[in-house]
Amino acid sequence: MRTDNELRHDWTKEELMEIYNRPLLQLVYDAASVHRAWQRPDEVQISTLLSVKTGGCPEDCSYCGQAARYHTDIKVQALLPTETVLAHAQKAKDSGSSRFCMAAAWREVRDNRDFDRIIDMVKGVNDLGLEVCCTLGMLTADQAQRLQEAGLYAYNHNLDTSEEFYDEIISTRKFDNRIETIKNVRKAGITVCSGGIIGLGERIEDRISMLRTLSNMEKHPESVPINALARVAGTPLENLPKLDVWDMVRTIATARIVMPASMVRLSAGRIEMTETEQAWCFMAGANSIFTGERETLLVTPNPGVSEDMQMLTNLGLKPMKVEREVMSCSNS
Ligand code: SF4
Numbered sequence: 466m467r468t469d470n471e472l473r474h475d476w477t478k479e480e481l482m483e484i485y486n487r488p489l490l491q492l493v494y495d496a497a498s499v500h501r502a503w504q505r506p507d508e509v510q511i512s513t514l515l516s517v518k519t520g521g522c523p524e525d526c527s528y529c530g531q532a533a534r535y536h537t538d539i540k541v542q543a544l545l546p547t548e549t550v551l552a553h554a555q556k557a558k559d560s561g562s563s564r565f566c567m568a569a570a571w572r573e574v575r576d577n578r579d580f581d582r583i584i585d586m587v588k589g590v591n592d593l594g595l596e597v598c599c600t601l602g603m604l605t606a607d608q609a610q611r612l613q614e615a616g617l618y619a620y621n622h623n624l625d626t627s628e629e630f631y632d633e634i635i636s637t638r639k640f641d642n643r644i645e646t647i648k649n650v651r652k653a654g655i656t657v658c659s660g661g662i663i664g665l666g667e668r669i670e671d672r673i674s675m676l677r678t679l680s681n682m683e684k685h686p687e688s689v690p691i692n693a694l695a696r697v698a699g700t701p702l703e704n705l706p707k708l709d710v711w712d713m714v715r716t717i718a719t720a721r722i723v724m725p726a727s728m729v730r731l732s733a734g735r736i737e738m739t740e741t742e743q744a745w746c747f748m749a750g751a752n753s754i755f756t757g758e759r760e761t762l763l764v765t766p767n768p769g770v771s772e773d774m775q776m777l778t779n780l781g782l783k784p785m786k787v788e789r790e791v792m793s794c795s796n797s
Pocket of ligand 1: 522531572
């Protein structure tokens with residue numbers, strides 16, 4: 466296995482563009498070679514994502530059905546009871562997941578009773594022996610520290626898109642706010658899950674710019690989700706064309722080559738992909754997926770667990786096991 470000392474953090478836009486634009490089969494071959502040198506190519510991390518608080522978000526992310534200002538079918542749901550969340554986590558573990566992610570549609574975390582309940586959920590999921598991840602919006606350094614002490618393993622905070630294209634997609638926060646939260650997460654010693662969405666109407670240069678920001682971080686995010694836009698009716702982006710699968714393959718392959726030690730997650734948008742198309746993504750270096758017992762990914766459709774397990778079997782892949790010790794909780 467290779468060592469982190471070999472990782473680069475000085476990629477130029479020109480280098481990334483050259484990689485992204487390689488002849489497709491050459492690009493996939495190169496990414497698959499990097500994948501084989503750095504990762505176990507027959508293993509896929511299975512993560513389960515549960516929306517613990519749904520809808521009613523004050524932000525205006527133009528791709529998101531949970532923004533209160535758009536007229537979508539999504540029903541607002543208050544923070545779930547801790548016991549309900551832990552029952553879902555146990556079920557996810559029993560179905561082969563090694564990571565359990567809890568998502569709340571908040572702009573930012575507030576220091577209130579809901580955050581205390583999230584802390585209890587983090588402790589409970591950690592005690593089940595799962596890697597526990599949260600995505601809760603913007604975080605201060607103190608809040609990140611509290612989550613770390615509760616046993617949080619990873620925090621998801623996507624860049625969404627490039628710095629240059631950011632204002633076209635979201636006006637209620639700035640790209641720099643994303644970077645600030647990621648820094649707070651790092652400082653607290655929590656691993657970082659950060660990627661973005663493609664198919665938002667961005668240029669190839671924006672995909673390159675986003676990947677450059679991620680790959681030039683002092684430490685690469687441990688997980689890099691690559692999402693295809695899920696076109697939610699009622700959002701400003703509902704009528705954009707379906708993303709071409711080769712754009713997904715190119716983006717995943719480029720991410721794999723420049724961040725070889727990271728888990729590259731084939732994330733939202735799988736429901737619109739055939740098994741063959743997903744196989745191309747795995748070949749290009751994706752080694753992580755989200756699955757969910759409710760056959761949704763937050764509020765958009767996603768393949769179900771049994772369908773995913775069958776796909777892995779068909780492709781000769783197997784779920785990755787959690788290899789770490791359960792994090793000890795300093796408060797208990
Ligand atoms: S993506 Fe997150 S922050 Fe943006 S509107 Fe949706 S729930 Fe809110």
